[in-house]
Amino acid sequence: MTLAAAQHGFLSPTGVEIAFLLVGLATFGAALVTVTTRQLVHAALWLVVTLGGLAVEYLLLTAEFIAWVQVLIYVGSVVVLLLFGLMLTRAPIGRSPDADSGNRWAALAVAVASAAALVWVVVDAFRTTWIDLDGAAAGTTKVTGESLFQNWVLPFEALSVLLLAALVGAIVLSRKAKADAATAAQAREPRGEQAAEEGAR
Amino acid sequence: MNDAVDVALRLLIVFAVFLTFPLIVGQTEHKVMAHMQGRLGPMYAGGFHGWAQLVADGVKFAQKEDVVPAGADRRIFQLAPAVALLPYLLVLLAVPIGPGEGAVGQVLDAGIFFVLAVMGVGVLGSLMAGWASANKFSLLGGLRTAAQLLAYELPMLLAAASVAMAAGTVSLTGILDAFHWWWLPWQIVGAIVFFVAGLAELQRPPFDMPVADSEIIFGAYTEYTGLRFALFLLAEYAGIIVLCGLTTVLFLGGWHGPWGADGLGWVWTLLKAAVLAFVVIWLRVTYPRLREDQLQKLSWTLLVPLSLAQIALTGIVKVVIS
Numbered sequence: 381m382t383l384a385a386a387q388h389g390f391l392s393p394t395g396v397e398i399a400f401l402l403v404g405l406a407t408f409g410a411a412l413v414t415v416t417t418r419q420l421v422h423a424a425l426w427l428v429v430t431l432g433g434l435a436v437e438y439l440l441l442t443a444e445f446i447a448w449v450q451v452l453i454y455v456g457s458v459v460v461l462l463l464f465g466l467m468l469t470r471a472p473i474g475r476s477p478d479a480d481s482g483n484r485w486a487a488l489a490v491a492v493a494s495a496a497a498l499v500w501v502v503v504d505a506f507r508t509t510w511i512d513l514d515g516a517a518a519g520t521t522k523v524t525g526e527s528l529f530q531n532w533v534l535p536f537e538a539l540s541v542l543l544l545a546a547l548v549g550a551i552v553l554s555r556k557a558k559a560d561a562a563t564a565a566q567a568r569e570p571r572g573e574q575a576a577e578e579g580a581r
Numbered sequence: 582m583n584d585a586v587d588v589a590l591r592l593l594i595v596f597a598v599f600l601t602f603p604l605i606v607g608q609t610e611h612k613v614m615a616h617m618q619g620r621l622g623p624m625y626a627g628g629f630h631g632w633a634q635l636v637a638d639g640v641k642f643a644q645k646e647d648v649v650p651a652g653a654d655r656r657i658f659q660l661a662p663a664v665a666l667l668p669y670l671l672v673l674l675a676v677p678i679g680p681g682e683g684a685v686g687q688v689l690d691a692g693i694f695f696v697l698a699v700m701g702v703g704v705l706g707s708l709m710a711g712w713a714s715a716n717k718f719s720l721l722g723g724l725r726t727a728a729q730l731l732a733y734e735l736p737m738l739l740a741a742a743s744v745a746m747a748a749g750t751v752s753l754t755g756i757l758d759a760f761h762w763w764w765l766p767w768q769i770v771g772a773i774v775f776f777v778a779g780l781a782e783l784q785r786p787p788f789d790m791p792v793a794d795s796e797i798i799f800g801a802y803t804e805y806t807g808l809r810f811a812l813f814l815l816a817e818y819a820g821i822i823v824l825c826g827l828t829t830v831l832f833l834g835g836w837h838g839p840w841g842a843d844g845l846g847w848v849w850t851l852l853k854a855a856v857l858a859f860v861v862i863w864l865r866v867t868y869p870r871l872r873e874d875q876l877q878k879l880s881w882t883l884l885v886p887l888s889l890a891q892i893a894l895t896g897i898v899k900v901v902i903s
Contacts, residue, residue, distance in 0.1 A: 421712055425657065428705065445751075448694035456701025457734060463708050464727035473654045473715050521691045521751050 388509030400440045407433030418475040424462050431455050440512060591687070592674075596671035599670050603818030604635045610862045611635075613870025617866045623889060638811075645807035652715035653804065662805070662812035668699045676826045677754050679836045679846040685754060692753035693741050696827060700782065704730045705783075707791070710813070711801035714754065722800020725791035725873060726784065732880040733781040739888035740775035743895045744768060744831045757835045765833065767898060771891040772832035774884050775858070779824040781876070783817060785861060787868035790876055825857035826850070833857075 410429040417423050431454040438447035470476075481487070511518055526535060611634060615622030627633025649658055675692050677685035689695050704726060711723020745751045747768060748759040765772075770809065781788040792800040802813050829835055833853045836846025 421654075421657075425709065444689070445691045445694065448691050448698045452694060452698035452701060452738075455705070456698055457731070460701075460704060460708065460727050460730055463705075463712070464724065464731070467712055467720060467724055467727070471712060473652065473713070552840075 396440055400437060403433055403436045403440065407437065418480070420466055421463065421471050421473075424459060424466060427462070428455055428459050431459070438519075441519060443524070445521040445524050446519065563573055586597055590652045595673050596670070598822075599673055599804070599819060600720065603815055605781045606821050606858050606862075607635050607814075609858070610865075612709040613859065613862045614866050617863075630801050631751060633847065642808055642811035647807045647809060648804070650715060650804050654713040654715070657713040658804075661706045661710035662809045662816070663706070664709060665703050666812050666816040666819065667796040668703040669816060669823050670790065671699050672823045673819075673826075675753060676823070676830060677835065678826075678850040680757070688753065688754055688819050691751050692757075692843070693745055693751045693831075694884050696753070696823075697741060699740060700820075700823065701730065701734060704782070704847070706813075707801045710805065714801070714804040716803055718813045719801050721797050722791050722803070723777055726801060728873075729781055729788065729791055729876060732877050733778040733884070735883035736774050736880060736888045737778035737782065739885070739892060740771040740778065741831060743771040743888070743891045744900060746895045748891065753830055755836070757830060760834045760837055762834070762837070768891070768895070771895075772828065774888045774891065775832065776824070776828050778880070778884055779828065779862070781880070783820040783823050783824060785817070785821070786865040787871050788876060789870055793870060821858055822854070825854040825861065829856055 407430055410433060412425050414423050414426040414430055417426065431450065435447045435455070436449040438444075438450060584889075587624040612622045612630070623631030623634035625631055626637045649655055672695075673687070674687050675689050675695050677688075679685075707726040708723045711719045711726065714720075744756060747764060750756060750759065784791050792802065797803075802810060805813060829850055834849075835853075836850050838846070838849035
């Protein structure tokens with residue numbers, strides 16, 4: 381490990397490392413704007429920049445497959461869903477006066493704590509591991525797939541079961557809400573007729 | 582050849598294709614639609630059968646005033662056309678038109694994921710335009726766009742996944758290398774699902790509910806004028822090129838052909854894509870617009886099950902032959 385560290389000075393300024401740092405800074409900035417802006421839709425669009433920046437970071441770490449999946453799932457679907465929800469409910473142009481939460485200090489504490497935990501884990505796990513950019517890419521689809529289906533099958537399957545359960549749960553919840561609405565409508569109807577009759581009298 | 586020159590040349594060619602092919606498809610649409618409806622279409626611009634009509638249209642668009650509504654969110658309103666158009670330019674980079682590494686803008690290890698991911702980003706442009714216009718019709722158009730994307734992204738991905746399973750790779754060049762003619766009947770259901778879902782994602786008729794001009798006045802693009810509106814139109818036609826190119830590469834064997842695949846492979850690719858583009862235009866003239874609920878129903882109750890069945894079939898055949 382010390383040998384590796386001696387070969388690569390900490391943050392030796394190769395082009396890729398400089399690009400990685402700059403993109404990281406831009407991503408961090410976009411993330412800050414996302415949580416501080418008072419305009420709801422702008423926050424969602426800054427989230428696009430943040431998630432896209434993360435995808436670029438994955439690319440720079442040679443994890444091409446992960447990067448495109450990041451764009452496909454997060455930028456292409458999650459943010460579209462988010463914007464859809466915003467537009468369907470309320471998305472005024474300009475500032476929303478109530479777009480601020482009283483919990484922001486608690487949220488900040490949680491964010492800093494989770495960031496510290498993640499950084500700690502990553503630093504502890506990789507320390508002075510360097511990616512060899514000149515050799516075969518270490519994050520190709522083939523490598524990712526092999527490690528996923530050889531070393532991480534159990535977590536993968538557990539996650540898929542969890543997602544399936546969430547899917548079934550969502551269907552059950554939406555059907556229950558529908559049934560409730562139907563019974564409520566039935567309960568309301570006779571009263572409505574009575575009121576109409578009274579009104580007619 | 583020098584690396585930098587090579588990269589520059591590739592980018593230049595892709596950019597030239599990006600600028601000219603959509604115009605060719607647009608002009609073909611003018612003429613084909615006209616003749617299918619018993620008209621002549623443009624006849625005067627440029628002299629010979631109105632070949633320069635779209636050039637004239639472009640000049641007209643460039644001369645128009647660029648209006649931003651007073652109530653609009655200025656910056657997002659102005660940014661939206663670029664967000665809608667650029668993804669298609671990026672996708673074109675990854676579509677191989679001939680055998681070998683010389684006939685593709687950039688060989689990507691996870692090509693399928695790249696093209697599908699970046700195509701999905703283009704829809705953000707319509708969403709941004711719909712919201713930032715501060716117009717109820719535009720907002721409705723944006724909402725419909727989002728609903729349509731969410732419904733049709735899934736069958737499109739599943740159909741593409743079926744081809745990736747068949748080829749054992751997610752690289753577009755790798756899929757073409759693995760292609761055999763009998764993949765065509767094997768993957769035909771997936772091909773149809775992919776093409777239909779792609780049409781819906783591009784909001785082409787009969788899936789043009791988000792831009793329904795007779796109902797919500799071109800949806801998200803209601804407030805756009807001049808060049809920015811032209812950019813949205815260009816995005817639509819570039820989308821047709823990309824969709825036809827991708828369907829060709831994934832399902833129709835790209836540069837494979839009965840003969841001449843070595844030297845003239847790119848001709849096969851272009852020919853197949855051109856036939857598909859003609860089908861896109863044909864469908865527009867043939868079918869009336871689907872209603873919003875019919876749109877959602879088609880995707881969730883027909884295309885998704887079909888694509889799942891295709892994946893099951895692909896898996897069974899793959900296990901049997903290996």
